[in-house]
Amino acid sequence: xxHKFQERISGxxxxxxxxxxxxxxxxxxxxxxxxxYPLTGPVAYDGATKHNGAKLAVEEVNASGGxxxxxxxLKVEDGACNPAQSVSAAEKLITQTKVVAILGAFCxxxxxxxxxxxxKYKIPHMTGVSTSQDLTRQGNPWFFRATGTSALLGQAFGxxxxxxxxxxxxxxxxxxxxxxxxxxxxxxxxxxxxAKVVATEIFSRDDTDLFPYITKIKTRNPDVVISASNTQLxxxxxxxxxxxxxKSTLMGEGAFTSEAYRKLVGKLAxxxxxxxxxxxxxxxxxxxxxVKKYKSRFKEEPSKFSAAGYHAVHILAAxxxxxxxxxxEKLRQAxxxxxxxxxxxxxxxxxxxxxxxFNVFMAKNVAGGLQVVGVGTIxxx
Amino acid sequence: MLExxxxxxxxxxxxxxxxxxxxxxLTVIFGLMNIANFAHGQFYMMGGFLAFYLTTELSLNFxxxxxxAVAIVVAFGILLDRTVFKRLRGKPLISSVLVxxxxxxxxxxxxxxxxxxxxxxxxNPLSPDPVQIGPIFTTEPRxxxxxxxxxxxALVHTLLHHTRTGxxxxxxxxxxxxxxxxxxxxxxxxxxxxxxxxGLAALGGVLLGAIFYVNPSMGGVATLKAFIVTILGxxxxxxxxxxxxxxxxxxxxxxxxxxSAYKDAIGFVLxxxxxxxxxxxxxxxx
Numbered sequence: 001x002x003h004k005f006q007e008r009i010s011g012x013x014x015x016x017x018x019x020x021x022x023x024x025x026x027x028x029x030x031x032x033x034x035x036x037y038p039l040t041g042p043v044a045y046d047g048a049t050k051h052n053g054a055k056l057a058v059e060e061v062n063a064s065g066g067x068x069x070x071x072x073x074l075k076v077e078d079g080a081c082n083p084a085q086s087v088s089a090a091e092k093l094i095t096q097t098k099v100v101a102i103l104g105a106f107c108x109x110x111x112x113x114x115x116x117x118x119x120k121y122k123i124p125h126m127t128g129v130s131t132s133q134d135l136t137r138q139g140n141p142w143f144f145r146a147t148g149t150s151a152l153l154g155q156a157f158g159x160x161x162x163x164x165x166x167x168x169x170x171x172x173x174x175x176x177x178x179x180x181x182x183x184x185x186x187x188x189x190x191x192x193x194x195a196k197v198v199a200t201e202i203f204s205r206d207d208t209d210l211f212p213y214i215t216k217i218k219t220r221n222p223d224v225v226i227s228a229s230n231t232q233l234x235x236x237x238x239x240x241x242x243x244x245x246x247k248s249t250l251m252g253e254g255a256f257t258s259e260a261y262r263k264l265v266g267k268l269a270x271x272x273x274x275x276x277x278x279x280x281x282x283x284x285x286x287x288x289x290x291v292k293k294y295k296s297r298f299k300e301e302p303s304k305f306s307a308a309g310y311h312a313v314h315i316l317a318a319x320x321x322x323x324x325x326x327x328x329e330k331l332r333q334a335x336x337x338x339x340x341x342x343x344x345x346x347x348x349x350x351x352x353x354x355x356x357x358f359n360v361f362m363a364k365n366v367a368g369g370l371q372v373v374g375v376g377t378i379x380x381x
Numbered sequence: 382m383l384e385x386x387x388x389x390x391x392x393x394x395x396x397x398x399x400x401x402x403x404x405x406x407l408t409v410i411f412g413l414m415n416i417a418n419f420a421h422g423q424f425y426m427m428g429g430f431l432a433f434y435l436t437t438e439l440s441l442n443f444x445x446x447x448x449x450a451v452a453i454v455v456a457f458g459i460l461l462d463r464t465v466f467k468r469l470r471g472k473p474l475i476s477s478v479l480v481x482x483x484x485x486x487x488x489x490x491x492x493x494x495x496x497x498x499x500x501x502x503x504x505n506p507l508s509p510d511p512v513q514i515g516p517i518f519t520t521e522p523r524x525x526x527x528x529x530x531x532x533x534x535a536l537v538h539t540l541l542h543h544t545r546t547g548x549x550x551x552x553x554x555x556x557x558x559x560x561x562x563x564x565x566x567x568x569x570x571x572x573x574x575x576x577x578x579x580g581l582a583a584l585g586g587v588l589l590g591a592i593f594y595v596n597p598s599m600g601g602v603a604t605l606k607a608f609i610v611t612i613l614g615x616x617x618x619x620x621x622x623x624x625x626x627x628x629x630x631x632x633x634x635x636x637x638x639x640x641s642a643y644k645d646a647i648g649f650v651l652x653x654x655x656x657x658x659x660x661x662x663x664x665x666x667x
Contacts, residue, residue, distance in 0.1 A: 041598065044498035175642060202642045206602050208593040211392040212637040212644060219385045232500050236593065243511045244388075245518045264502075 029070035031326060033316060034093030036104030036114060037309075038081035042205050043230045046255060046305045047106055050129060051076060052298050053306030054103065056290075057313035067320045074313065079105040083113035090117040100326040101126065103312050106305075108132030108177035115143045122328050124335055126316060128308030131253070132177035133185065136354045136381070142328075144335055144353040146312050148277055148360055148378050150181040150228075153253065156360055156376030157275050158189025161224065161251065164373070166190070170199035170222035170248070172213060172237055174229050182228035182253055198222050205233065210240045217246065224249045226275075231255040235264035242268055251275060257363050257370050258303045269365040278307040278344055279363045279370050287343045311342045345377070356380045387516045389634050395523050397630020398530040399585050403603055404610035404622035405537065406581030409574050411608070412617030412666065413554040416466055416575075417474055419481040421582055421607050422600030423488035428454050428583025429595030430492055433503045443505035447587050451580045458579030462572040470571070485600065492597035500596035507591065526588040533584060534623060537577075541619070550574060554617065554666070582607070613652045615662030624663055 035054055038047035054074060061072045075097050079086030086105040093099045094117065101124040105114045111130035118125035119140050126144040127135070133151045135143060148156070161169075169190055173179030179202060187197045198220040201213040217225065225248045227237050234255045241250060250272045255261050257274030280291045280301045290310065294302040302310075315338055320326060323334035338355075340347045345358035355378070362374030403425055410418045431450035435441040441449065461484075469476050507521040541547040553560040553570050561567045585603070586595065610629055614621025629648050636647030655663065 040493060040498045042596075204645065208589070208599075209392070209396055211395075212389070212634050213641050215385050215388045215392060216637055216641055218388075232594070232596075239509060243509065243518065243520050245511050245513065 030073045031067045031070050031320060032073045032075055032097060032099050033313075034090070034097060034099035034102045034104075035074050035076040036079040036086050036089045036093070036102065036106075036110070037076060038106050038110075039076075039078040041080040041082065042232060043081045043106060045232065045260060046230045046258075046303065047081070049258075049303040050106060050305035050309035053294070053302060053309030053311075054313045055309075056294055056297060056306075057310045057317075061313065061317045067317050068324070068326070072313075072317055072320075074103075075099060079107075079110050079114070081105070081107040081110055083110045086110035087113045087117055090114045094118075094121045094123055099123070100320070100328070101316055101331060103128070103309075103316065106130065108135065108181070111135060112177065115140050118142050124316075124319075124328065124332050126312050126335070128312035129305060130178070132181045134177065134181075136352045140353070142332060144315075144349060144355070146315055146347060146355045147308055148358075149185075149354070150178065150253065151185040152354075152356075152378050152381065153275060153277075153360060154182070154185035154189045156378060157362060157374070158186055159193045160362060160374040160376065161186075161226075162190060162193035162195045166195050166224040166249075168196050168198045168220070168222045169224045169226060170201070170217045170220060171197070172201050172203070172210070172217060172225055172227045172241075174233060175202045175204045178253075179228045182226070186226055208236065210236060211244060214241055214244045214246060218244060222248045224251060227252040227254070227256075229254045231258060231260050231264070234261055238265045238268050238272060249273065251362075255303065257365060259301045260303070262365065270367065272365045273373065274363045274365070274370070275360075276304050276363050277358070277360050278302075278304040279361060279372070281370055281372075282344060282361075284343070286341070290343055307343050311340070311347065314342070315340045315347060350381050352381065354381045384516065388518065389638065390631070391517045391519065393631035393634030394627065395519075395527055395630070396633060397627035398527050399589055399626075400606055400610050400630050401623045401626030402530050402533065402585040402588075403582050403607040404614060404626050405534070405619055406578035406585075407607040407611045408614065408617055408619060408622045409578040409581075411611055412615075414466070414571055414574060414578075415474065416469065416477040417481060418578075419478060419604055420485040420488060420600075421481075421579075422602070422604030423485050423492075424454055424458065424579040424582040425586040425589075425603045425607075426492060426595065426597065426600040427457070427488060427586065428580075429503065429586030429590035429599070430496055430501075430597075431583070432587040432590060433496075433501050433595055436504050437501075443503065443507075443591065446503075447584075450587050451583045454583035455576040455580035458576035459572045461579075462575035463568075466575060467568060467571070485604070489597050489600055496597065498597060500594040501590075502594040503587065503590040505591045520592070522588075522592040526592060529584070529588060533581070534619075537581075537619060546570075546573070609649070609652055613655060613662055615664040615666070617666035618662070618664040621662055621664035628663075 037051045058074045077089035079089050105111045106129045108130040111127045119142050128146045131150045133149045171183040173183045183200050199217045203213050253275045262269045319334040323330040338349050347355050348357045360376050361372050363370040364373045407421045410416050428450050432446045435446035511518050549565045610625040614625025632651045633644045633648040636644040
């Protein structure tokens with residue numbers, strides 16, 4: 001009786017294993033790339049838009065012939081903006097799914113953790129979103145960052161912010177590598193440009209009630225409050241700042257110009273300035289085409305994360321083509337020779353993997369859309 | 382800085398009131414029924430999401446959705462007790478720990494499946510615009526939350542001390558066997574107590590969901606704070622839950638004067654200090 005049962009179980013198990021292997025979808029000629037995005041957790045909404053941008057790019061790559069004669073396949077895992085979970089995802093993608101490169105993991109702390117895994121296995125790893133400066137300072141030759149850092153953005157924007165009239169600046173940022181990086185790098189360039197930093201308040205991502213922090217900021221009378229937060233927290237910051245009667249201009253890195261943000265905060269968005277690397281209203285033929293395609297596919301405007309996900313996939317696909325193989329070292333060298341015409345300018349990589357040469361924008365929320373009130377170009381680091 | 386003290390105080394009262402509400406529920410469940418309810422934060426989350434569902438999908442008025450959501454969670458709590466926790470009575474604490482951790486995971490992921498990871502603000506007719514009372518800035522939803530909490534505390538007190546059911550509850554929690562011998566239906570009482578405990582947490586979720594937003598992962602932090610306040614106030618003591626909640630809320634708020642990044646730590650340090658001198662918490666059982 002028991003033997004028969006065991007036979008049936010092992011037979012079923014064998015069938016199941018085959019079934020799973022067959023259904024994983026990737027054929028021998030496909031180029032499989034791993035993507036680690038936060039699909040759940042506090043930045044899930046933004047993670048989904050990044051994923052959407054990537055999906056669009058993958059479709060474009062395959063529509064124009066794929067890579068090296070095969071399909072470009074993006075295998076996605078949920079990093080949830082959590083370093084431990086992102087590391088598990090990376091291990092799984094590299095060791096089990098056998099990807100040739102990793103894209104992700106959105107939050108700087110998570111990308112920092114993932115880049116160690118990529119280094120261990122000598123696989124190229126690119127992020128289009130993480131801005132913490134530390135990531136390109138670790139001498140990790142496998143890491144590429146297709147976006148600015150808060151330091152570079154701070155260098156680009158600091159003087160512009162002060163020129164626009166800011167004299168007393170306060171920071172209200174999330175307690176993670178990104179938030180702290182914004183607070184420190186913008187503070188440096190703002191002070192160098194002659195203004196004062198009067199408060200630096202750091203809140204935890206789980207904090208829903210920001211009144212304690214804002215109360216403190218209010219006592220210092222800033223004329224500009226700079227924040228670093230993604231959609232969900234950005235809406236919270238905006239609403240609560242006004243609920244406590246703070247009249248300062250609000251500027252922010254993160255999601256202060258996205259459609260979702262404007263929907264969440266309504267008329268409170270007017271006058272808020274986003275310090276962004278991308279807005280849908282950028283006036284170029286390439287961007288207009290991208291926005292149209294994205295809108296018809298996903299029924300909303302692309303966010304900066306959509307553009308980031310989109311850029312990263314295209315840069316990687318171009319590099320694979322340039323390398324002529326999926327060999328890790330060749331791919332790494334090919335990435336360093338990138339000169340990709342993206343939606344915001346031409347992306348090049350410096351020796352430490354940091355992208356430069358593209359544009360960034362100060363975008364003010366006005367009735368009916370966004371108005372660019374300042375432009376900078378990311379300098380070579 | 383001194384001119385901000387009234388605001389800081391009021392901030393602390395609001396946070397403290399929400400802590401008190403959740404802890405009141407847990408103090409019954411943990412302190413009196415001896416169930417280490419790690420899913421308590423999920424009842425809080427459920428209350429919030431049910432209210433969101435009722436107001437958005439079924440277009441129910443917020444002031445009706447609030448008691449409706451709470452009632453649903455109370456019923457759910459009673460059902461849970463009848464089916465699950467009844468079997469755990471008398472079993473070691475670890476059983477309830479395991480069961481409720483599993484329950485927490487189940488409920489959180491159920492919410493993720495049903496509503497997705499996006500946070501949702503519960504639409505309500507209260508205005509989010511700033512309301513200024515003297516030197517204090519607040520909003521209608523916040524005032525409403527504090528008001529409702531005060532009323533509920535009074536109601537719970539009345540239930541416990543001025544009704545027969547309340548008397549039966551207190552008797553059961555003090556001396557279960559004697560209570561059973563005097564004809565009190567222990568099982569029904571425990572179920573009711575669990576339901577009420579869950580309902581209090583759910584109420585917190587609705588009130589806070591109307592001020593801020595609800596999202597499926599909001600339960601974890603709530604459970605943590607609930608346990609801390611329950612232990613601080615004294616397990617099984619309503620007064621303790623209220624005082625402990627306010628104390629923690631005020632400590633966190635005033636802690637920002639020193640360092641806002643460490644405000645949570647300051648609260649916890651205070652709890653540790655108090656427990657060093659009063660290991661059983663501030664107050665004794667009901």
